[in-house]
Amino acid sequence: MTRQELISAAFAAREKAYTPYSHFKVGAALLAKDGRVFTGCNIENATFTPTNCAERTALFKAVSEGVTEFAMIAVVGSREGERNTLVTSPCGVCRQALYEFCGPEMPVLMAKSEDDFVEMTLGELLPLGFGPANLG
Numbered sequence: 001m002t003r004q005e006l007i008s009a010a011f012a013a014r015e016k017a018y019t020p021y022s023h024f025k026v027g028a029a030l031l032a033k034d035g036r037v038f039t040g041c042n043i044e045n046a047t048f049t050p051t052n053c054a055e056r057t058a059l060f061k062a063v064s065e066g067v068t069e070f071a072m073i074a075v076v077g078s079r080e081g082e083r084n085t086l087v088t089s090p091c092g093v094c095r096q097a098l099y100e101f102c103g104p105e106m107p108v109l110m111a112k113s114e115d116d117f118v119e120m121t122l123g124e125l126l127p128l129g130f131g132p133a134n135l136g
Contacts, residue, residue: 003074004114006031010074011114013039013054019080020044026077026088028054030062033069038062042077055094059101070102074109074117084112095126104129 006029014027019042026042040057055075062070077088087110090098098106104123111117123129 006074007111007114010076013041017041018043023080026054028058029074030058031072032067053094055090072107099129
């Protein structure tokens with residue numbers, strides 16, 4: 001799968017976001033090492049704390065299907081009805097959740113469009129991340 005195809009899948013997932021409060025829609029597409037793609041969107045809640053981000057939605061869907069090895073993730077976000085002018089990066093909680101399964105070398109694509117994106121490793125986004133190896 002190309003980077004552009006993964007980003008396109010994230011845009012499609014973003015359309016399903018439930019965001020009646022922030023109106024900020026996020027989509028994520030997580031590429032498993034076996035080639036499957038798991039998508040997710042953000043899902044808000046009136047009490048805010050139970051809100052779930054797109055990246056964790058995709059990750060939890062994959063893990064619930066027995067998939068725990070990943071190659072890359074694409075993340076897109078913007079206010080409802082607006083065009084992306086900035087990239088959307090995973091929040092700190094999502095960075096930590098991804099680190100659990102992906103480690104520091106996994107590429108993270110943060111995109112405005114299929115052809116306009118920033119690519120960083122998870123380790124660049126979460127330096128000195130705490131993972132399973134820390135627990136020995």
